Amino acid sequence: MSEKSAKTHNHVSNRARNKSGGERKVVFKGFLDNPFRIQWPIVANNVQKAVLDTTVDLLSGIGDYRTSHNRKRTLAQQEESRKRRKQFEANADRLTVVSSETINVDNALPNTNLTTTLERPSVSKHLIVGINEVTKRLEQKVYAERVTRVTLHSCTDKSPSCSLAVILVCRSDINPPILVDHLPHLVAALNSLRPEQPVRLVPLQPGAETLLSQALGLRRAAVLGFDSDCPNLQPILKLLRNLPTLSATWLASSVPIVEKFVPTHVKQVRTSVPKDMKAEKQRRKEEKTLKKTKRRSTSNKISNRT
Template sequence: MSDKTARTHTHVSNRAKNRATVERKPVFKSVLDNPFHVRWPSIPVNLQNLCLARLVSILDGVSETIEKKLSSRKKGLEEKGHELAVSLDSGIDPGHTAFPPSGGEGPVTPSTVPITAPDGKKCPTILQHLSIGINEVTRKLEAQVQASRNFITLSSSDTALPPQVVPSHIAWVFICRTDIDPPILIDHIPHLVAACNAALLHASAKRNFSPIRLVTLPKGSELSLATALGLRRAAALAVDCHAPGLAILEDVIPSVDIVSAPWLVPHGTHRQLIPTHIKQTRTSAPKDMKAAKEHRAIARTAAKAEAKKRRQASALQDKQKKVVLSTPVDIVADAEGD
């Protein structure tokens, strides 16, 4: 139902001030929608709440690990800052004491979190199978689409090329759609998921791959998801197919529609035509069309006359300049002598 709701745009046109003197009436114009648009799956609110609850249960223990990692890193940075202050006071080169060597710790992501926590305890296994954040999920989906392509490399030597690293395939993508502002930040997610599903469908003849399920979570789920992860914000989350605990989501699979694009379906499979969608755009038109046309014709004639007048004035100025420049110097001198 959300796809059929009307959107009202109240932006004032840049040309509205030129037509303020003409009385206008509202009219509606029909516009064809873009057919290459992948829509978000329609998921009931109760199913969204169920997916959120089960996802939070899968992430049990992750928040403690990430919080300990962040606190340990913050403490290390404070110690390094103290060492830097001491070294500056004593005149020692801070390059050997204050900063970590090249290749040190970067942003805390699932790939940088170690297997063991700072307190020596083992980290949850699920942490190694997560992609957190819009950018991280986007990179993961793009890498999966890139890995599904068949590259042909021509080489004159007999040396074997290194094998291509295939990333683990994503099974679920959870998006806090109603909590993201502006929504254009995640408009590309359905298209990437559809591209991945098309690639998986093409490769299903060789290997058995299940499509990626895209799930939109209810309003206010970003706070619950961020709390379960121990982060300040978490608007998107991707879970790969090897993550433990995904069995509790199997009964939800039949209720989640597969995001696909008919123009990406491989040849030889059933293709579904996209239904035509006509949008109604609200605009305005003059009440008296005949008077508006006459007024427009008068204004156009006046504009042409004004432009002609400017061109004539400019041509006259150019002609006067040419006359002054073409006057010989000796004639001017003789005139002064007389």
């Protein structure tokens, strides 16, 4: 996936000077930026498509189960509402006509045979859906790993029973993308604390959220997380065997660090400068001289009046 080399800022500073003194040209100025950076992994388009297709097949049946479950719950609510209405109408002598009409409407409820109980797919027990839920799971695992390192004993009772193995992010479908910009940092922190069980972070192609939400029977499904013991997850892991693992060695202080220094990161800022610097300096000099002359004349007038 393509990455922008520099962000574009369109706001105007309150201290900005008037730039109408002549023609200007665009230049780029470099300055040191934060070297502790975690970039999104770059995944080939064919791998993204293969992972998406495999995931949709893996999620088959969840949408039907969710629809059936919601329909059954809706019918139960309608039945409870019908009973309450009949009880209310029985106590109201003045609603006899309305009562007969209401009963006729209630008799037209959908057939409960349509809500045949479907077995819950086993994949749904090992699936996490949503930006907030995946973020919460990552934060819990990072905290548990840090507590384990400090106290030198296992804290599995405070952490989720299963660890995440794969996180799929519909990054191209999320607006604004800053909503998921924290995920690479959390994944890198967890992988640095637990390198033996890395978490794979996979950005998907545009339009992936529509397919995933349809497979899940939801309106939105921007981020999916799969546990390590999720059944039939091996085909996805096989596709991601060459995907680089995100890590942040500076976050794992108890682990021996191979690199002593973090590479310098130089950032480029797009700005503009006058094409003729000599003429611009002369113009500024003349402006300063003119301002001084005006101030002197003003002060002389005030002194003469007094």
